[in-house]
Amino acid sequence: MPITLARVDQRLIHGITVNQWNKVLHPKRFMVIDQEASSNEMIKASMRMSKPAGTGMSIIDEKKAIDHFKAGKYDDHTVFLIVKEPAIILDLINAGIEVPKVNVGALFEEGDRKPYTKRVALDDKELSDLKAIAAKGIPVFFEYTPDDNDEVSLEDVLKGKGED
Template identity: 25%
Template sequence: MAISFVRVDDRVIHGQIVTAWSKEFPCDGIIAVDDKIAQDPVLSNVFKGAAPSGVKVWIFDIKTALEKLPKIIESNKKYFIIAKTPVVFQKLTEGGADLRNDNNNKINVGPMHLKDGARTIGPNAAVTKEEEEAFDYLAQRYKVEFKLIPDKKAYYWEEVK
């Protein structure tokens, strides 16, 4: 299995992802899926620059991710897949992507900061109605785990929805 870790994190790529989580789930590269970042070369370079030396980063829009993920999954390398919102993972799954991973097929959820129309459901987690619906969809296929860093206690979508 080429996917070592799947994460929702509204910060996308940052030090915590690569340092803390890569010790738990080693990776050769990071795939960020975000239509807006993928279309903005300056923003893409900022996020690529956030990864440490030696870790390759690809930033795909959803359409490109759906085209590339089957080949990525067949590879011998290990990849993190990260998106800002669970809606992206819902769209990928609906499009046929298989997000099973080395983290017991969990979708890990990191920070989802408060925004307009969102309700707080836990520490550093605020979701909109659309995100709630996406988590409901994903929870039928994967375990949705809210856990900021590896040594913190997890809580699960079923507990907070």
């Protein structure tokens, strides 16, 4: 299975994703799936500069990612998938792409989002998408860095907010 972890992080590529998570996951490829980033050469260039030596980085849109996974392009890779919203992960799963687990790292409190953890705020659609992923038997957990050792399941986060 190419994907080792899928992470939802509004900032996509930054020090925590390329340094701390890299040390734990040892991916062969970082994959950012984002329409805006994939169509902006300046953003792509700056993201690629941050990748650790010896790793690849793909910054592509959702359709291209699904096509490439289905074609087996990443079958011999370990992929750390990073997206801004859980809907993209749900779309990949619904397209038949295997995602072993989903980490929710950082989503800022803005717009209709309300806080669920110290670093994660969700709107109704994001919460619904995470619940749909979990309903498919895929673990969804909240953890900012792997060094925090404070992985909390979606179920526990919802219980803490009086939701289920």
